[in-house]
Amino acid sequence: MGSSFSSMLLLISFFLALLGSVVPSQVSQLDETNALADCLTKVSVPVDEPGSKDWQLDATPFNLRLHYTPAAVAVPTTVKHIQDAIACAREVGVKANAKCGGHSYGSFGLGGEDGHLVIELDRMNNVFLDTETGIATVQGGSRLGHVAWELYNQGKRAFSHGTCPGVGVGGHTLHGGYGVSSHTKGLALDWLVGATVVLANSSVVNCSATENPDLFWAIRGAGSSMGVVTEFRFKTFEVPEQVTYFIASVPWTTETRARAGLKAVQEFAKTMPTELNMRMFIASRFTNLEGLYYGDKEGLQAVLAPLLEQTNGTLALIRTGGWLDQVKHFGNGIAIDQQHGYQEHETFYSTSLYTRELNDAQLNKFVSYWFQHAKSNRRDWYVQIDLHGGENSAVAKPDLDSTAYAHRDFLFMFLFYDRVDQGVAYPFDGHTLMQNFVHNITADMDQDNWGMYINYPDQNIDQDSAQRNYWGRHLTRLRKIKKEVDPDNLFHYPQGVLPETEE
Numbered sequence: 489m490g491s492s493f494s495s496m497l498l499l500i501s502f503f504l505a506l507l508g509s510v511v512p513s514q515v516s517q518l519d520e521t522n523a524l525a526d527c528l529t530k531v532s533v534p535v536d537e538p539g540s541k542d543w544q545l546d547a548t549p550f551n552l553r554l555h556y557t558p559a560a561v562a563v564p565t566t567v568k569h570i571q572d573a574i575a576c577a578r579e580v581g582v583k584a585n586a587k588c589g590g591h592s593y594g595s596f597g598l599g600g601e602d603g604h605l606v607i608e609l610d611r612m613n614n615v616f617l618d619t620e621t622g623i624a625t626v627q628g629g630s631r632l633g634h635v636a637w638e639l640y641n642q643g644k645r646a647f648s649h650g651t652c653p654g655v656g657v658g659g660h661t662l663h664g665g666y667g668v669s670s671h672t673k674g675l676a677l678d679w680l681v682g683a684t685v686v687l688a689n690s691s692v693v694n695c696s697a698t699e700n701p702d703l704f705w706a707i708r709g710a711g712s713s714m715g716v717v718t719e720f721r722f723k724t725f726e727v728p729e730q731v732t733y734f735i736a737s738v739p740w741t742t743e744t745r746a747r748a749g750l751k752a753v754q755e756f757a758k759t760m761p762t763e764l765n766m767r768m769f770i771a772s773r774f775t776n777l778e779g780l781y782y783g784d785k786e787g788l789q790a791v792l793a794p795l796l797e798q799t800n801g802t803l804a805l806i807r808t809g810g811w812l813d814q815v816k817h818f819g820n821g822i823a824i825d826q827q828h829g830y831q832e833h834e835t836f837y838s839t840s841l842y843t844r845e846l847n848d849a850q851l852n853k854f855v856s857y858w859f860q861h862a863k864s865n866r867r868d869w870y871v872q873i874d875l876h877g878g879e880n881s882a883v884a885k886p887d888l889d890s891t892a893y894a895h896r897d898f899l900f901m902f903l904f905y906d907r908v909d910q911g912v913a914y915p916f917d918g919h920t921l922m923q924n925f926v927h928n929i930t931a932d933m934d935q936d937n938w939g940m941y942i943n944y945p946d947q948n949i950d951q952d953s954a955q956r957n958y959w960g961r962h963l964t965r966l967r968k969i970k971k972e973v974d975p976d977n978l979f980h981y982p983q984g985v986l987p988e989t990e991e
């Protein structure tokens with residue numbers, strides 16, 4: 489009895505030792521998770537109970553292909569909670585990331601890998617419009633639909649931003665924010681006049697053109713790497729009484745026609761009027777031109793007529809309405825006022841590309857790949873080509889170096905997207921269909937002549953390429969600022985800005 493008891497003890501301690509030596513990282517990750525939970529409890533930061541309904545909601549990414557398990561999910565309701573949560577992450581030695589709408593294609597709001605502290609901001613989503621100054625104060629966890637809804641209802645105002653009501657104002661604004669108003673009104677970050685940021689050392693600072701201007705420059709393009717923005721201050725514009733949205737289908741059945749059609753669209757994009765916003769939408773079975781015009785039907789028809797003639801396009805939809813009608817239309821009809829509880833998801837892989845005007849060889853490569861490899865592939869893919877720049881684009885107006893957004897001078901912004909139905913596992917070779925699309929276009933392009941959009945990230949590229957492709961000519965300055973505000977890279981994720989190093 490005694491000897492079997494002591495040999496059992498021996499056995500147990502043997503297994504414990506084995507556990508300790510064989511899986512040290514798991515054990516220490518468990519230690520970190522526990523230490524983090526203890527710290528957050530001690531300073532009274534609200535958290536989601538692991539496994540609870542809220543945890544499920546907050547830790548499920550928009551892109552179901554990329555699940556990551558956080559070390560903890562903090563759900564602050566005050567700036568102090570955010571400061572304390574960041575202090576806990578620092579103390580325990582885990583990475584921390586803000587999460588707003590959770591719409592990052594790479595699930596970067598969850599840290600883009602396991603074991604991060606997620607600071608879920610969506611309980612902080614007040615929107616206040618000062619009708620005297622037209623300045624909107626927007627809390628860092630608001631979703632775009634909620635912001636648009638509030639600004640309209642509080643004073644018939646808006647700023648320029650993207651289309652999906654569930655997208656967070658956080659990730660969206662801090663990295664660009666392109667939408668169906670951008671050719672007329674610029675990027676979301678162009679409307680930002682100030683922000684309140686919690687830095688990695690837990691201090692709270694304001695930034696604007698006159699206060700901490702370097703930080704203000706950096707958060708307008710690379711904000712996720714610099715701190716947690718608790719409050720945005722946007723200028724706004726009075727919404728137009730009437731806008732007109734449209735869809736035109738183009739029947740390009742052969743490569744020759746697609747080349748001619750695309751070339752006509754490109755010529756048009758270079759000088760199209762400021763009031764017109766347009767993109768091309770290519771799927772395996774159809775191609776559309778679609779967009780928004782600041783004006784009425786007759787005005788739009790006059791502007792589009794020459795292009796429709798050259799492309800054989802026919803208008804399938806043309807409708808004039810008020811501001812919220814177009815918000816609803818481009819939001820695919822879902823309710824505009826989205827807040828905590830939003831539950832739309834997709835399973836997909838995506839990548840992106842900015843280019844200048846394509847020369848004939850590059851245009852031919854694009855069309856060849858489209859017709860010879862993509863068109864016949866009945867996967868559920870699409871390519872969206874935003875007419876981003878050009879002579880009359882509000883995106884191209886500000887100085888290229890006025891914010892950290894590095895791509896104002898590019899004509900096209902491409903999004904490549906390949907999805908499967910929910911519940912279907914994502915096949916590995918799904919990656920190459922869209923990736924090869926990009927590689928075929930960029931193969932003989934100079935690195936200066938293309939880039940990628942961090943809001944349409946390609947989670948499959950390494951950190952060096954990611955930094956170069958997303959921030960191009962602004963990377964050196966961003967890394968200097970990063971070193972000042974977050975030298976230990978607390979806000980790390982696999983494609984973020986790295987602090988400048990000595991060598």
Ligand SMILES: Cc1cc2nc3c(=O)[nH]c(=O)nc-3n(C[C@H](O)[C@H](O)[C@H](O)COP(=O)(O)OP(=O)(O)OC[C@H]3O[C@@H](n4cnc5c(N)ncnc54)[C@H](O)[C@@H]3O)c2cc1C
Nearest residue numbers: 588589590591592597650651652656658659660666712717
């Ligand atoms: C359905 C859909 C439609 C889209 N449409 C458009 C479009 O029309 N135009 C366009 O430009 N983009 C569009 N996007 C891309 C979108 O802009 C990006 O995915 C954006 O980063 C999402 O922001 P988020 O706050 O929802 O994401 P999250 O995953 O919560 O965050 C994304 C990144 O931003 C950081 N972050 C978020 N909030 C803060 C904050 N307050 N302070 C500091 N860092 C923060 C996170 O840490 C993370 O790195 C779309 C995406 C989806 C899924």
Ligand SMILES: *[C@@H]1O[C@H](CO)[C@@H](O)[C@H](O)[C@H]1NC(C)=O
Nearest residue numbers: 682683684692693694695721
């Ligand atoms: C930041 O600016 C806001 C709005 O002007 C102000 O209320 C707040 O006190 C400022 N915070 C700091 C830390 O300066």
Ligand SMILES: *[C@@H]1O[C@H](CO)[C@@H](O)[C@H](O)[C@H]1NC(C)=O
Nearest residue numbers: 739740745748749798799800
């Ligand atoms: C438009 O239609 C005409 C007549 O069928 C055809 O010759 C031309 O190639 C088409 N152009 C495009 C871009 O589809």
Ligand SMILES: *[C@@H]1O[C@H](CO)[C@@H](O)[C@H](O)[C@H]1NC(C)=O
Nearest residue numbers: 857861920924925927928931
């Ligand atoms: C172009 O696409 C084809 C087909 O997918 C692929 O085999 C080829 O490697 C791609 N070319 C480049 C330069 O990536």
Ligand SMILES: *[C@@H]1O[C@H](CO)[C@@H](O)[C@H](O)[C@H]1NC(C)=O
Nearest residue numbers: 687688689690691972973974
């Ligand atoms: C926090 O970091 C900022 C940016 O580096 C610095 O200016 C500030 O002095 C720091 N605050 C404290 C309390 O250390």
